[in-house]
Amino acid sequence: MDVVRGMKVVGIAVAMALGGITASAQERLELFDAHLHYNQEPNPFYSLDKVLETFRRNGVTGILATSRPNKGTHELVDAKAPGLWVVPFIRPYRTRADIGTWFDDPAIYELIEAEYKRGYYRGIGEFHIYGNSAAGPLVKKIVNFAVERDLYLHAHCDEAALLHLFAHNPRAKIIWAHTGFSTTPARVRELLDTYPALWGELSYRGGITDGAGKLSDDWRSLFLRYSDRFLLGSDTWINERWFGYDTIFQNYRAWLAQLPIEQARRIANGNAQRLFGPRPSN
Numbered sequence: 001m002d003v004v005r006g007m008k009v010v011g012i013a014v015a016m017a018l019g020g021i022t023a024s025a026q027e028r029l030e031l032f033d034a035h036l037h038y039n040q041e042p043n044p045f046y047s048l049d050k051v052l053e054t055f056r057r058n059g060v061t062g063i064l065a066t067s068r069p070n071k072g073t074h075e076l077v078d079a080k081a082p083g084l085w086v087v088p089f090i091r092p093y094r095t096r097a098d099i100g101t102w103f104d105d106p107a108i109y110e111l112i113e114a115e116y117k118r119g120y121y122r123g124i125g126e127f128h129i130y131g132n133s134a135a136g137p138l139v140k141k142i143v144n145f146a147v148e149r150d151l152y153l154h155a156h157c158d159e160a161a162l163l164h165l166f167a168h169n170p171r172a173k174i175i176w177a178h179t180g181f182s183t184t185p186a187r188v189r190e191l192l193d194t195y196p197a198l199w200g201e202l203s204y205r206g207g208i209t210d211g212a213g214k215l216s217d218d219w220r221s222l223f224l225r226y227s228d229r230f231l232l233g234s235d236t237w238i239n240e241r242w243f244g245y246d247t248i249f250q251n252y253r254a255w256l257a258q259l260p261i262e263q264a265r266r267i268a269n270g271n272a273q274r275l276f277g278p279r280p281s282n
Ligand SMILES: [Zn+2]
Pocket: 126, 156, 177, 178, 235
């Protein structure tokens, strides 16, 4: 055994002794992007080919696809790109202005009903909702629509709105976009304890690492308990996020590599497979 190989074996032995082999010792993880917008108002920033190449370059083999309007999602589904699993969600917006009014607009309910008829949707979202805006009758109707059809909700919301959504129908399945941005890890943990059908999507989520990229103790222990409840996302809501796409996923890979491999695999793509699978072969 040569010296380098010997050191490697010792390194792996140390990692295992410290609580399992870490993701850094493994090959490149496949990633699922659970917050992808392919917006087109009226034209997309990247052509479909360029978007697909961006996924390939980053090892992204699955996406939770949404767009404003829903045309971008139709294109991603229709592309049937080899090696890419598209999980489409209905976006309840026609234009950006709908973000502030959708929850009170009967035309949006009709939009959701009409889109659903395409037959391939797995959820509704991402939608934005705050505080008591979530308490209204139209939101309740949409939550019930989702529960009756076994659809997930992808909610960009504060905690007050999250509680309203679950109060409308305790059987709701909610992916919390950005995991509350800055809600304390202790509170996130309590919410995960209370609501077994709540998952946290981590785009823009603060506090996971320190300034040097080291995983924080709070998040390490949250992942230790709940690595089955988190998803990664790019949130390509503006063009800058497409420029930064590689960096976003390099940053994810950097902290995933600090976790035990089983936890890293769940967050990288295993949870998406459990939620939306089985993955079709294409
Ligand atoms: Zn968002």
